[in-house]
Amino acid sequence: MKDGALLTAEKITGGYGKIDILHDVSLSVRPGEIVSIIGPNGAGKSTAFKTIVGLLRPRTGTINFNGEDITGLRPDLVLRRGLAYVPQGRIVFPQMTVLENLEMGAYIVTETARVTAALERVYALFPVLAERRKQKAGTMSGGEQQMVAIGRALMTVPKLILLDEPSLGLAPKFVTLIFEKLVEMKRAGYTLMLVEQNAARALAIADRGYVLELGRNRFEGPGQRLLADPDVKRLYLGG
Ligand SMILES: Nc1ncnc2c1ncn2[C@@H]1O[C@H](COP(=O)(O)OP(=O)(O)O)[C@@H](O)[C@H]1O
Ligand SMILES: [Mg+2]
Known part of the structure; x- marks a missing residue:
């Protein structure tokens, strides 16, 4: 486990039935952070969240939360440990x-x-x-x-809240409002990890970000650095 991390998902492989969607995916969140996950449709972002909160059991890999191994733990028990989930x-x-x-x-x-x-x-x-x-x-x-x-x-x-596409399908003024609320939540002391189609805005508010593609880690780093990265821009931010 990485030092000081609240959540560490380490080399998660798994998916639905016998079909692996995630291949050695690793993610971590430190207390107080906003961590944003971006990537194309079908990259496995929602699958990663479902695996972390116990709706899917990883075939290999470990999930550690708040100093405890929660790999394969039932969703209601994960919630009781302080890990909340807002589905898409x-x-x-x-x-x-x-x-x-x-x-x-x-x-x-x-x-x-x-x-x-x-x-x-x-x-x-x-x-x-x-x-x-x-x-x-x-x-x-x-x-x-x-x-x-x-x-x-x-x-x-919760100690950590996972939000899957919180701005999806909302009118523009509500998209802006939801992103403002996420920042307000961080200021109020919450720790957040989100998945977002609205990649530029998600990285702009993020302490750190991850790009997933085809079920694998592709890029990671501070939100601002990913925003400025020419490859990330070209491939994922429509620039
Ligand atoms: N319930 C399911 N059963 C089988 N395959 C699924 C299911 N949900 C998603 N998938 C497949 O898993 C892959 C990743 O999906 P998903 O995690 O939803 O991607 P993302 O959230 O990044 O758009 C896709 O190929 C999708 O078709
Ligand atoms: Mg999704």
Whole structure:
């Protein structure tokens, strides 16, 4: 394990059934960082996240989180260790109110005082959710639903939160807002790893970034360095 890392995925090989999608993929996150993963469609970015959170079991490789080997651990137990996951597609319970959605996120938290404290932190980050707490989530805009989905993950007070394509399919003003919120979350002390199609913006806010291609590590480094790298620019940033 790398010194001081909160999460280390080391040489992960695996995928779906007998088909390997990931080949020796390694990723790490240090406390307080934003780490962005970019790469073409089908590169294995979502598969990497699903493997880290326990939805898929790697065939080889190890995943260490907060000093513990979590390789192959069940998703609910991974969540209890403090690793939250916001899947692609801003999934909310549409018939439930914003508040009910957030409370669902806290299902692993038993003490009422802790739920209240978590709710206050989520409302401080997303004031619109406090204003709309009685509104059915299904009636909100895409950007607001994404805030509900993120807020729900934050209700467990995670040590690390993985976000898969948080800006995908959102109207431009909400794309900007979500990236601002990610930076705000970092300032508030959260540690984030995200996958993004919006590669330039994801690298611009990242302490470090990774480029995955065809299930392999292709480039990695500080976000600003990747942004300025001529090969990364040409191949992945449309420049
Ligand atoms: N449930 C699944 N079963 C089988 N293959 C899948 C499944 N989900 C994704 N794949 C395949 O895994 C590869 C990587 O997909 P994915 O991790 O979703 O890529 P990315 O998130 O980088 O776009 C693709 O070839 C995709 O078709
Ligand atoms: Mg994906």
